[in-house]
Every structure is written in structure tokens, then in C-alpha cells.
Amino acid sequence: MLKKFFAALALFIVAIMFYDIASNYQERQQLSGVAQYYVEKGPSELGAANLVTSVVVTYRGLDTLGEVTVLFISAAGIGLLLRRQRDDKDPSPQKDNAPCSEIVDTAFHLLFPMILLFGIYIFVNGHLTPGGGFQGGAVIASGMMLYLLAKPNNTFNLQLLKKIESFSGSAYVLIGALGLFLAGGFLDNRVLSLGEFGSLFSAGLIPVIYVLIGLKVGAELSSVLTKFRDS
């Protein structure tokens, strides 16, 4: 009881802090320093219409690389934590899951290709429209989720996923490193020409990077889903 009271008191103080912040909050009337620069210079500097994408992939590209790393180590960590014990009685994942309902099965056949296509569309057009590699990857993974639900006894080719992860991850780093030699610095997208503003093949390396991120995220999330299902 004392413990709960203490916790409630702590929460109350945090609430006071939030109250102070909210009651003093005045919405900004104009963009602040950095954002102003991005809006003014961003399109001409990097050639991407979607400013969020320019920020994510180039201006704060190191964050994104770190983000990819976080996802990567989470996937690796889950694999490690959920690995099978050597003396595990049950050598292989259960293969006798009940089959899914007909509705799910039908919907799967109808939706699966569309979901994949939609995911790809999102990451390919990340520099032009809302979306990008992570969003696209997540959409692809949701398709994979549907697959796992519809085919409870199937499993992915984990080898293939691993290869996709490794390939797209290292390609991302290598392409980023190209910027060191061919452009202004690590993760500079201006290795390729910026192209015509607003078209699919524009904004230098941004689409390439987003494709790689999309593949990587899709593969990683799918393997995470499998690992959780099989554990």
C-alpha cells in the first residue's frame, strides 16, 4: 500500500511538471532556425520534394543509420534471447497449428500481392509523397503477418531473409560511404545527380537508400514475427 502511495505521489509530481509545460505552451508562429533552413534550402540542396525524407535520409542520415542498427540489433537480440536450448525436448517448431478460417485464407490470396506492392510503392516514392523505407517495410511486414496467419504451418525461408538483411544493410553503409569520396561527406545523397525535381528518379541517392531500407526493414520485421511465433 505504501508502495502504491509512493508511486502515486511520484506520478503526481510528474503530472505537475506536465501541467507546467502544457500551461506555458505557446504554439510557434513560425518555423524555428533549422526547420526554416530546411524549408528554404532543402528542395534545391537535395532535390527531394518530401522534406521529411530529406531530413531523415540525408540531413539526419546518421540517425537513420542508427535507427536501422537499432532494428537490426533488436532482431538479432530477439533471436538470441528466444534461441532454442540445446537440450530442448521439442526439436522443431510445432507443425500442427490449426488451419486458419476460410475468410482469412481467401483474403490472404486477394490481399497479399497488393500489400506487397503497396509497400514497395511507399518506399520507392518516399522522396515524393508521404512514406519511405520504414513505412514501406512495415507494410510489407504486415503482409508477411497475414501470410503467417493464413499458413500457420509454413515458415519463411529464414536464410533468404538473413541474406536480404545482410545485403541491404551493407549496401546502405557502402552507399553512404560513397558520399565520403564522391560528395560532401558520409551519407551525402548527391552522389547521383539530383535529377528533375518531383520526378521518380530524382533526389540523388535518396530513393536507392529508401529501397534498401525498405527491404531491410521488411525482412527484419518478418523474421522477428517468425521468431515470436516459433518461440
Place this chain on the structure above:
Amino acid sequence: MFQDLLNTPLSTVVLITGFILVLIGLWGMLMHKNIIRIIVGFTLMDTGIHMVMVAIGYLTGGKAPIIEGANKNIVYVDPVPSALVLTSIVIGLGITAIMLSYAIQIHKAKKSLSIDDCAEMKW
């Protein structure tokens, strides 16, 4: 009074909602014994923070920061918090996944999901 409330900018509403969500999440983390519920609490708190982040970047009447032309008069919302929130979501996902795999292992090892059963070390 009532009028004031209606005039509250959207971002403030989102901000306050975000804070309330953070508090609810924290409440869940502190008061529920079940590890899964604690994890749910964490995701609520995380989402609350993301809402606060988005609110901070919002300008009333601002458009999504996708540049369509050289029109100087269009007000765009701040692209930076949007970019940051994207990163934070992925990181939150990673942590949640690790927490869940811990929960699975703790359940396997101790046959219990109560946080009180994880107190074998003290002092």
C-alpha cells in the same frame, strides 16, 4: 471560458492528450504486476511521447512539408519532429520487442509473469 476551450490550438490539444497518455502509461507500468501489462504501459507512454513530439512541430494552418512549388507564402509544419518521431517509433518498437522476448523467457524460467517474482536479488 467555453469559448476559450474551443479556441485552444490543435497542437495544444494533442500535447495535452500526449501527456495524459504518458501518465496513463506510467500508471500502468507502476501499478500492474503483470509483465505484459507493464509492457503495454510502456508502449502507451511511448506513444504519448510521440504525440507530444508531433504536437511540438505543428503550426496551425501548416501544410505537410512536401514542397510542390516555389510558392513562398505557403506555411509548412516543421519537418524535423516528423523525422524524429519516425526514428523514435522504430526504436520504441525495438525496445518493446526485446521486452516481450524477456517476458517470454521469464515466463519459461519462472512459470510466472508477475514482476514480484523477479525480486530474488536485493540489497
Place this chain on the structure above:
Amino acid sequence: MVNSLTNPLNIIIITLLSSFLLPLIYQKSEQRAVNLFFAVLAAFVVISLSGYLQLLSGLPTIEVLTAGIEPPFSINLRFGIEEAFVTLAINVAALLGAWYLLPHLKTNAPLMLLFLIWIMGMNGMVMTRDLFNLFIFVEITAISTFVLIGFNRHNETLSAGFKYILAGSLASSFLLLGTMLLYFQTGTLNIDDLVAHQSLLTGPIGTAGLVLIMTAILIELKPYPANGWGLDVYQAAPTGVSALISVGVSASYLFALYKLLPLFDTLLPLIAIAGGLTFVMSNFMGLKQNQATRLLGYSSVGQVGLLVMALALLSQTNQADHYLLIAGGLFINHFLAKAGLFWLAGLAAEKDIKHWSHLKQHPVIFVLFVVLLAALAGLPPFPAFWAKWALVHTLVESQHYIWVGCILLGSLLEAVYLFRWYGYAKSKTNETAIVCQARQTFPIKLMVALLLLCGHAMAINFGLQPERVLLPVYAALAMLLLHKQPSYTKALVTLLITGIFTLQVLPTLTGLSWIFGMIFLVGSWVLTIGSLYKGTEQRPSYYPLLVMLILSLGSLLLATTTLEFFLAWEFMTVSSYLMVSLGKNAEKSSLQYLAFSLAGAFFILAGFALAYSETHSMQLSSFAQLAEHTVMIITLLLFGFLIKLGGLGVHVWLPGVYTDTDDDFTAIMSSIVSKAGLFGLFAVGIHITTQFNDIEALMFVLGWFGLVMALAGALMAVFQEDVKKLLAYSSVGQMGYIITGFALTSHMGWVASMYLAVNHVLYKGLIFLAIAGVLYRTNTRLMYKMGGLIKNMPISFVSVMIGIIAISGVPPLLGFGGKWMMYNALVEKGWYLQTAMAFFASAVAFLYLFRLIHTVFLGQQKTEHADIKEAPITLLIPQVFIMVIILAFSMFPHVLIEPLSTAISPYIASTITWTGHLLETKQGYWNGFMVMNVVAGIFLVPLFILWMLSKVTNIQPVKQFNIVFAAERPESPETTHYAYNFYAFYEKALGFLVKPNAIHFWDASAEWAHSFGAALRRFYTGNGQTYMAIILMYLGIIYLSMRAI
């Protein structure tokens, strides 16, 4: 430059590239993956090392821009000299840690890649200059830590890991929220840009943002009381992982705090409080801890707290020049020592520190263990010693006295619990052996080597010649190489080394230093000969430590600055402590000795620092310029020196130490080492002669203190059965006179004091050596179990007899001169009441001295002692030598007094004059030569007559068993011995004076400290939710206090 291979950005590129590929390579060939893994870690070291060297040679700081766009619009990394140093440390520890963890790591490709990314995350936290990017690296580090803690999936690691995740995710949420609030206020995320826009960070939102960020980083640094989860992790995680959490992860958070400090201007006092509180409290709690890894956890938390506190305080005082030296020294010391100890704890594979005695079977590991403990405790020559010296000086200068108190108290507690651990390792043998290969000890050895190297570098940094001031340590380490040789060889090498050293040092000394040189160096050389009688024992560490002790006493004499003095003092303390700990069952008493000695040393440190703040000079001679703080400084120094002398009230360490140490070492301890305190008094005293008026009241108190000590020591000695305890208390009494002599601050007083000191060296050395022989033959320390040994051990008898005559101060031996001068000096000063007291004390002293010779050597002999032999010849040689000196000094006192007088007269004008053998003072005269002849005549004539009588009458010796008990057999027959409880009748009258009040007081203090530690850790319920609530409360309290301001 940017494109070169040693670009720090390459750390990130290489890591990611190789870890993305590692799983594929591992499938093909495990070995190839392991090779790649080590190649990457080695590349980290190369990159940071070459960067460090380049920066050291004066190249400008490396700024890495990403995306080819200038900050603040893109993220930039910085690689300056500080970053290079910290990353180098992290990467070296990572390489060695990976080597240590390899058997685990290579079972799994994900483990290896997690390890790599973990280290990269730490490097990134150090280098990045962007607040949000810092958050990313924090998360990268945190997630890899979570997984690495739990990878073995034991019950405990899972619990600890989950609690860590909860705490870590709260902290990173704070960081994220705080970052966003700062962005809202300033519109930038770049740290330098934020600092430039600091003026915008006001108002509730700015404050809340700063508080959130600061709390987040503090929480990750595990502040008390919000750190229960961290301790669980240290305890449960695999030791290799704990080691890197304690050093690597903490290092990167510390650096993050360091680079954000300019933002936290208004929060600095709170940061300092958080750090100081953690340092002191975790060290209190360490006292109660018996789990090895958790103990190391407490120590880690404490050390990090100290660093946090130092960072905050130093940036408040704007002492930029000391900043790096102090923070760097503390940091690298904690870094190397803690990693080494965690690895060692892993090798020892024993959780409870009470069972660590199996370490003894592995001498190399044992020595590593002791060195690491000493480093952690901040003893010289390790970097923390220098850093603490500078830190205390800087803080005293800026008048942060309370903080200095915290630092010294915490350091003392830490030393106590660390060496309590050593005591357990030293105690009874545990049968289980340590299984380890050289491969596993390699990283630990390297850490120890680096520690010594850093210590050496620090000495150079402080403008000293390391080969001179650190000689005691190096000589001791060199002596360790002889550990397989028989004891004889080691003793002879010791005599050789100390002999050469003496010949080198002694001619360079003059005046009082020369006299102390004779005491310290020649005296200990002679007494060392005595130790040859234990020739058959191995004594692997006795002689190295003896060399260290003697050389440190020598360095003490050579010291001209406070730093050199303190350094030598600490060496002496450590080496004598370790020697004490070698005795059987000496765990408790040696720990007591260490605690008191270190407390004394810290008083001295505080005194020196205060003096420095006034004179801005470390020269001992600059004490002459003291004016403002003289009384305070002298009081502090007095405390320090009196503890070493065994002053009343703090004498409790002394009987235990004298009883439990090896008998030959007790002689050195009592007659030589105790004089170090006296040397300290004089070394300072000679420089403040012009300020004697200022400290008159203090000296008056000291004079009384000395006399009370003389009386109490004598009284306590009277009621002892244990012969070594008797002599120990006798030393307390004798030192009392010496202190009073010093307190007189007159020429005669000082001469008397020094004269008594020299006497004390002679007769205590003599008696202890003689008693060592007796104990060696009889195997008991209880006097009533001895008796009638005069026939078996005539030479020892003569030694003791000469010794006690000399002590008691009756004519004709030299003690008389001492007492005579003392009374003269007291009267001269006008301290009449004190003179009476001195008389009384010396009468009491006679009681116990009589007992010493009567109970041990005279009376009836015990049957079991019938065929005891005389003491070994090696013990007798120094005794005879000392006896000759005593007789010579007694006959020709001017040989001794004249040098003393001339040594002191440069400081205080002389009031005594000599004509031939005649010593004249205002009060009278003394002719030692004549007294000797008269007394010899008085004694020899009756002796001759008695001898004649014994020839003519028929004296029949009575057998022991002529005594008949009246049909009753007592349960413990020896208590019916007439010598048992010899002075029972006096005890009724005077016993109340010798109640062990001081012992009770200190026992109660220790008990209090332990229960305080126990109370402090009530917060640590083991429940993850409680820990979260405490973390939230921590945030709340910081916020509320900022809000109040």
C-alpha cells in the same frame, strides 16, 4: 584528413558493415567470423590510438560532418583529445573484454555482432555533437546491453535484465522528451548551437527540458537511491559484461554528461549533490555487502558518483587546468581497476567474498587482486591518488569544505570494505582451486600494467621524478620476483637493498632528518637482521613489503614538498598495513589499522590542502608563511600524526596490531614505524616556530593530552596478561611523554622529546626482539604461562632487564636522562601540575615493567619449559648490538644529546650547555658518566657479597611440585599461579580508569556505520516497480527543487 583510414567515422562504418555481414560469414566458417570480429575491435583501438597520438602532437580537433552539410543543419561528430582519450580507453577495454568473453561470444554470431555494435554505440555517444543523435546511440548501447545481460538466460540475469530495461526505457523516455522540449525552445538539436542559444532555455518548458535530460543521464549513471536495478545487473550479469557496463557504458554516459554540462549551468549544484550522495551512500552500503560482484557494483556506482560530483564542482570553480587531470585520473583509475576486478571475480568464480581464500593458492592472481584493490582504494602510485590530491586541493581552495569531507569519508569507507575483502582472501585456506589459464589472466595483467603506467605518468605530470618517489613500489615489485627463493636469500637481498639505500640517503641528510634517518634506516636495518631467525619459512610477501616500508620511510625523510611527504606517508601506511595483515588471525586488527591510518592520512591531506590554499606553495618550508588558518591546519595535521603515533582515544588499533603481527615485525612497528608520526610533527613543527604564539593554546592541550596518554598507557599495561599487549600499551605511554615534549615547543622540550624517541627505538626494539625469542620458544603470549626462564634464556633476560631499566628512567641507564630533561623542560615552561602528573605516570610504569621481568624470567619454571633453549642467534645479535649502544649512550649522554641539541637549535635557541660530561640547564646538572660509575659501584659491591654468601650457605632449590593442592583440583590450574592477575588489588583502585571506553566507542561507531549502511539499502527491495517509482520520484524531486528556484 577526412578520408584517411583513421577517420573516427570509420568506427561506425566498419562496425555496421562487418556486423551486417557477420551472420553470413559465421555460417561459412566460425573461425573466419571470429577473426573478423577481432580485426574490427583492433581497428577501433588503432583508430582511436592514432587519433589520440595525432591530437597529442598538436593537430587540430577532427570535426566529422555528415551529409556534406554544415552543422547545425546536419549531424556532426567531434574527435578532440578528450574524445580520443575516452574512446581509446573504451576500445582497449572492449578488445580485452572480448578476449575474456570469447568462449561465450563465439558460440553465436548475433552475440559477436551485438558486442561490436555495443562498443560502437559507446564510441558514438562520446563523439556525437547532436542531442537527438546522442539519444540514438544511447538506445543502441542500451538495447545491446539488454541482450548481452540476458543472453545466458539464468533466472537472476533475466530478472536483473528486465529491471534494467524498465529503468533504461524510463530514462531514455526522459531523454527523448527533454530533447524535444529543448528543440521547441531553441529550434536546434546541435549541442554547440544549443549552448549558443542558452538564453532561450528559460521558463518552465526550458527548465523541464533540462531537468529531464539531466535526470536521464544521471539515472543511467546510477545515482543513489535510484540505482537498485543497476546493482542487480552488476551482481547477476556475466562478469565480462558487468565489467564493460561498469567501465565502458558508464564512461560514455559520463562523457555525455561532460559535454552537456555547459547547458546545465543552473543545475550544477544538484548534479554535485547527486554525485556526492551516491559516492558516500554506496560506500556505506558496501560495508554490509558480501557478494563479490555486487560489492564491485557498489564500488562502481560510488566511483561514478565521485566523478559526477567532481565534474560538476570543477566546472563551477572554473579550474580548467586541473579539470582534465582530475577527471581523467579518476576516470582511468576506475576504468582499469574495475574492469580488472570484474574479470578477476569471474575467474575466482566464488560469489561470497568470505570464501575468497582460494585465491591464495594462485600467487599471481593474488598479487593482481591486491594491486587492483589498492588502485581502486585510491592508494598511490595509482592515478586516483594523484587525482584525489588535486581534487581536494582545488576544492579546498574554492572553499568547498563539506565536499572535501564527503570525498574523504567516502574514500575511507571504500578502502575499508575493499580491504575487508582482501582480509577474507588472506584468511583460512579454502580447498577449491581456481581453474584458469594464462589466456584468461592476460587482460587482467594488462590492466595492472596500464594502471602502473598511468600512475607513473601522473607522477611526471605532477613534476616529480617517478623513479625516485615511486621507488618503494618498484623495489617491492622487483622483490616479488624472488618469491620462490628461500627466506634467507630474501632477507639478505632486503638487507642489501636497504643497506645501499641507507648509504645513499643518509649522507644527504642533516639535522633532525639525519637523526630520524638513523632511527628509520639504520634502526630498521639492525632489526631486519633479527628476522633471519624465521629462515625456514617461505614468507613470500614479507620481504618485498619490508623493502617498501623501509624505502618509504627513507622517502619521507627526503620529502621537501607536501606532495612528496604525503606520497611517502601513504606508501608507508600501505606497506605497514599489508605487513600487519600477514600475521595469523590479523584480519580484524589489520583492517582497524588501515582504517585509522587512512583516516589519519586524510586529515593530513586536508591540512596540507588548507595550507596550500593559503600559501599557494607545496613546499613544506612555506608553512612559515601561514597566518590565517594556522590553528586549523596544525590541528588537522596533529590528528593525522597522532593517529599514527597511537594517541589516546585512537590507540585502539595498536594493541591488536602489535599482538597479531609477526613477532619480528612487531619490533619494527613499535620502535621504528611509530616514529613516523613524530617525524611528521617535527617536519611541520620546525617550520612554524615563528607562529608558536598562535598555537599556544593548542600546544597546551596537546601537552596535557600527552601526559594523560602516558598515564593511561601505563595503567592499561599494568593489567595485561598478554606480553605483547603489555608492551603495546607501554608504547602508548611512552609516546605520551614524547608528545608532551613536543608540545612544550621549547628547545629543551624538543631535545627531551627526541631523546626519549631515540631511547624508545633502542629499548623497545631490544625488548621486542628478546620477547620475540621467548615467544618463539614458548609458543604462548600469556605471561602467567611462563616463568623462570632466566636459566634457559640468560641473554634474553639481560636484554629485557637492560630494556626495562632504560624505560623506567632510573639511573644509571639513558632513560634517566630523558626523564630528567623532561622534568626540567616542564618546570622551565612553568607546567608544574603536569610535572607531577609525569612523575605519577612513570611510577605506574614501573609496576608493569617489574612484572615483565618477574613473571617471565624469575619465579618458578613451568615443567613444559624445562628444556627450552636460548633464542636463535640471529635474534641475539641485534640485541647485543642495541645493548652496547644503550650502555654507551648511558655513559656518554652527550654523544646523543649534543647532536639533538644542535639539530634543534637552528629553530629554537638552545638553553642547555655542556662542560665535559656535565649537562647543565637552568634547573641543575647531570653527569651521565659519573652516575654510571656510582650506580655500578652501588650495585656491584652487594652483588659480589651475595655471590660470596651463596658459596658458603647451603641453599636448597624447591621443586615445582612441592606445592600440594588441598584435595582440590582447580579447573584451570594456571589461574592459581601467583603471577596470574598479579595486580588485582590495584585494579580495584584504578581499574575504572582503564575501562576500554575508546574501544567501545570505536566499536559502536563501526556498528553504527554498518547499520547505517543496512538502513540505506532498504530502498533496494528487488522489485522492479519500486525501482521505477524511485526513478520517477528522483525526477520529481529534481524538478520540484528547480521549480522552487
